[in-house]
Amino acid sequence: MKFSIGSTQFDAVIGRLVVAGWTGRDQAAVQHHIDELAEIGVAPPSTTPLFYQVSNGLLTQADTVQVLGAATSGEAEPFLVNHGGKLWLGLASDHTDRKLETISVAASKQVCAKVCAKTLWDFNQVRDHADRLKLRSWIKEDGDWVLYQDGSLEQILPLATLCAHIEKTDNSAMLCGTLPAIGGVRPAAEFRAELYDPVSDQRIELRYEAICLEDIS
Incomplete structure (x- = not known):
């Protein structure tokens, strides 16, 4: 997998x-997310936060991914990478099967690709103002892009805390949790997101489409 840091590239x-999952800093917001998922039949977590290890083969930078059926959608998340003895920050989508999520959250994480952007930032350069980073996503509904998530990283646990789960393992990565969905969690085939740094006026962008395979039973 090839990543870019400015004009420099490296393979990892x-x-x-x-x-x-369930990494909201405000417990009321976490409960809100639990409640909105409960509305589509998802059982509450045993504890919060949770850390699901998934197949490394799910990580992709493709513009399209294949999914089974139409009941899937993405979630914008900060993306931490431990490579070469350093931590890097990027953007990814935890694409999830919403139908399977009602049966097993862990299984729903495992069956869909996790799409990440090709751009990374040196985490140390944003560490001191990480809470100010802005995270937004959009889904396409009825032919129009609709704002789906909008907030800042102060709404999730500090990245400096979350990175402890990967900083001892080189060539590891973590999707760090997400923000509530505006209008509720729902399926969508086309997804785009951005992570914006108001200090440097730089952004990381991500866009992809989920192509539905025929769901035969």
């Missing part, structure tokens, strides 16, 4: 991939 083979 991610050996361990973790998806963090």
Whole structure:
């Protein structure tokens, strides 16, 4: 997998991939997310936060991914990478099967690709103002892009805390949790997101489409 840091590129083979869930800093917001998922039949977590290890083969930078059926959608998340003895920050989507999520959250994480942007930032350069970073996503509904998530990283646990789960393992990566969905969690085939740094006026962008395979029973 090839990543870019400014004009520099490096290849990384991610050996361990973790998806963090229920990482909201405000427990009321966490409960809100639990409640909105309960509305689509998802059982509440045993504890919060949770850290799901998923297949490293799920990580991709492709513009399209294949999914089974139409009941899937993405979630914008900060993306931490431990490579070469350093931590890097990027952007990824925890694409999830919403139908399977009602049966097993862990299984729903495992069956969908996790799409990450090709751009990374040196985490040390944003560490001191990480809470100010802005995270937004959009889904396409009825032909129009609709704002789906909008907030800052102060709404999730500090990245400096979350990175402890990968900083001892080189070539590991973690999706760090997400923000509530505006209008509720729902399926969508086309997804785009951005991570914006108001200090440097730089952004990381991500866009992809989920192509539905025929669901035969």
